[in-house]
Amino acid sequence: MSRLYRSTFTYMGKRYERTSTVSQRDANRKADAYMAELESGSILINKNMRVSTWANTWLDTYKKPALTEKSYCNYKRFVDNLINPQIGNLRLDEVTDVHLQRMINDRAGNSYSDVRHLRITIKAIFKKARQSRLIQYDPAEALIMPKCAKGIRRSITAYEREHFLKAAEMHHAGLMFKTMLYCGLRPGELAALSWEDIDFNNHMINVTTAVESGTGNIKAPKTAAGIRRVPIPDAVYNDLTACRGDPFDPVFTQVTTGRRHTESSRKKAWESILKLMDDSMGAKWEKTKARDGKMRLKKILSVVAPDLVPYCLRHTYCTDLQIKGVPLKTASYLMGHSDIKVTANIYTHITDEILDEAARLVGVTTCVTARDHSHKTA
Numbered sequence: 001m002s003r004l005y006r007s008t009f010t011y012m013g014k015r016y017e018r019t020s021t022v023s024q025r026d027a028n029r030k031a032d033a034y035m036a037e038l039e040s041g042s043i044l045i046n047k048n049m050r051v052s053t054w055a056n057t058w059l060d061t062y063k064k065p066a067l068t069e070k071s072y073c074n075y076k077r078f079v080d081n082l083i084n085p086q087i088g089n090l091r092l093d094e095v096t097d098v099h100l101q102r103m104i105n106d107r108a109g110n111s112y113s114d115v116r117h118l119r120i121t122i123k124a125i126f127k128k129a130r131q132s133r134l135i136q137y138d139p140a141e142a143l144i145m146p147k148c149a150k151g152i153r154r155s156i157t158a159y160e161r162e163h164f165l166k167a168a169e170m171h172h173a174g175l176m177f178k179t180m181l182y183c184g185l186r187p188g189e190l191a192a193l194s195w196e197d198i199d200f201n202n203h204m205i206n207v208t209t210a211v212e213s214g215t216g217n218i219k220a221p222k223t224a225a226g227i228r229r230v231p232i233p234d235a236v237y238n239d240l241t242a243c244r245g246d247p248f249d250p251v252f253t254q255v256t257t258g259r260r261h262t263e264s265s266r267k268k269a270w271e272s273i274l275k276l277m278d279d280s281m282g283a284k285w286e287k288t289k290a291r292d293g294k295m296r297l298k299k300i301l302s303v304v305a306p307d308l309v310p311y312c313l314r315h316t317y318c319t320d321l322q323i324k325g326v327p328l329k330t331a332s333y334l335m336g337h338s339d340i341k342v343t344a345n346i347y348t349h350i351t352d353e354i355l356d357e358a359a360r361l362v363g364v365t366t367c368v369t370a371r372d373h374s375h376k377t378a
Contacts, residue, residue, distance in 0.1 A: 003021065004019055004020075004021060005019060005020045005021070005022070005023060005024045005026065005027040006018075006019050006027055007019075007020075007024070007027035007028045007030065007031035008031070009031050009035055011035055016031070016034060016035070017031075018030035018031040018034055048091050048092070048093070049091065049092055049134070050088060050089060050090065050091060050092075051083070051084070051087050051088050051089070051090050051091070051092060051095060052083075052084040052088030052089070054092055054125070054129060054134065055079045055083055055084060055088070055125055056079065056084075058124075058125050058128055058129075059072075059075060059076055059079055062128060063075050068212060068215070068219075069214075069215055070212060070213060070214035070215050073214070074117065075121055078117070078118050078121045078122075079121070079125075082103065082118060083103070083121070083122065083125070086099075086103050087099050087100075087103065092129055092134055092135050093134075093135055093136075095126070095135075095139050096139050097139040097140070097142065097143070099139070100122055100126075100139055100140050100143055101143055101144065103118075103122070104118060104119055104122070104143055104144075104145070104146060105146050107146070107148075108146035108147055108148065109147070109148065110148060111148060112145075112148040114148075115145060115146065115148045116145065116148075119143050119145065122140050122143065123140045123141070123143065125140070126138050126139060126140040126141075127140065127141070153309075153311050153312065153315045154307065154312055154315060155312065155315050155316040155318075155319040156308065156312050156313065156316050159281075160277070160305070160308065161181075161316070163277045163280045163281050164177075164181075164273070164277055164313075165178070166276075166277075166280055167273050167276035167277045167280060168273065170276060171269070171272065171273050171276060172255040172269075173252070173255070173261075173266075173269035173270075173272075173273065174273065175236065175239050175240070175243070175252070176190055176251075176252040176261070176266075176269070177269075177270070177273065177310065177313060178235070178236050178239070179236050179240075179252075180310060180313040180314055180317070181313040181314075181316060181317060182232075182233045182235050182236045182317065183205055183230045183231075183232060183233075183236070183317065184230065184314050184317030184318060184321075184334060184335055184336075185205070185207065185230065185314070186210065186226075186314065186336070187263075187266055187310055187311075188210035188211040188212065188213060189207050189209075189210045189211075189221070189226070189336075190251075190252060190261075191210075191211040191250075191252065191260060191261045191262075191266065192209040192210050192211045192218045192260075193205070193250065193251040193252065194247065194248055194249060194250055194251060195244060195245045195246060195247050195248070195249055195251055196247035196248060197209075197251070198232070198240060198244075198251065199229075200237075200240075200241060200244070203231060203232045203237055204229045204230065204231060204232060205229070205230045205232055206229055207221070207226065207227060207228050207229070207230060207336065208220070208221075208227055209221070210222075210226065211260075213263065214263075216262060216263075221336065223336075223338040224338070225332075225333075225336050225337060225338040226336040226338075227336075228333055228334065228336050230334055231334075266310070270309075270310050274304050274308065277304050277308075278299075278302050278303060278304040281303045281304060282303050283299055283301060283302050283303050283304070284299070284300050284301035285297045285298065285299050285300065286298060286300050314335075315346060317335075318331060318335055318343065318346045318347070319346060321334065322346070322347050328340065328343060328344060328347055331343050331347065
């Protein structure tokens with residue numbers, strides 16, 4: 001009677017065995033080959049396969065060839081860190097809508113964007129499994145968003161604008177953020193600008209590229225709408241002219257290296273501008289004794305708004321277009337929006353300036369809006 005050689009291994013929590021009547025080496029070879037097939041997803045493409053196997057197959061087959069590195073990594077982050085650890089060991093046909101809804105509910109309270117992208121990922125994975133006839137029904141088709149912290153982009157107030165402009169005049173990155181305020185460019189578009197992109201004769205910025213978030217690569221904007229020409233107001237034109245460089249040099253650079261700004265350097269520059277604004281707006285300090293025994297100043301009250309982020313400047317640009325009577329379609333072009341509804345959502349925000357102009361047009365000779373200056377000490 002011939003001897004039976006066995007070789008076992010564990011993959012994704014499940015134990016497998018391969019046998020051979022030839023030798024232990026042959027059994028090991030069969031086990032290694034089978035594990036390689038499992039890892040590549042070339043076998044078990046059926047309803048009994050594990051969620052983790054299908055999710056990884058979906059990533060490599062449908063997402064990796066079609067997406068930028070950053071977008072692919074975002075999908076992979078959800079698969080590796082959330083989906084596989086929680087339901088990866090379940091068979092595809094075992095997953096119910098309850099499993100998936102609980103996974104999303106566990107993220108309640110996180111940012112709206114983060115939870116929405118998790119839901120998008122889950123829905124895409126199971127929709128493709130249904131289309132591939134691996135499951136009879138799609139358990140992700142009716143997932144509900146839980147309550148999340150939805151960020152609100154807003155315009156800066158007149159008071160904030162006053163102190164921002166004061167801080168920008170003192171800061172090495174001030175012109176970059178002023179250009180965002182007066183021309184409405186996205187952070188990645190500002191970072192990608194070279195001097196050849198600025199048409200000084202016609203007072204225009206030619207937006208044709210953007211720095212991709214997460215990679216630092218300079219690429220075309222995400223959508224065709226991002227390619228546009230934006231007028232340069234006098235408020236920044238003279239400053240740009242004064243520091244004009246060689247055509248292929250970046251317009252905005254780090255003060256320490258002279259290189260093009262990165263996400264990190266832009267963040268640090270904005271934080272230091274906020275500190276200047278905070279002091280200008282009345283932040284309070286007190287002297288405290290440090291560990292070395294010396295007296296040092298410590299900030300005990302910050303007055304700058306915690307939701308004041310660079311995108312507020314871009315939002316303000318759009319609001320300024322509305323106040324000045326720029327048509328919605330033109331504003332959508334200048335903002336680089338691919339969907340005019342996005343611009344329209346900003347155009348529905350009513351500001352004191354808009355109300356004052358409406359009052360003037362209907363014949364009111366005195367200001368009718370009540371100014372709330374509580375934000376000065378908020």
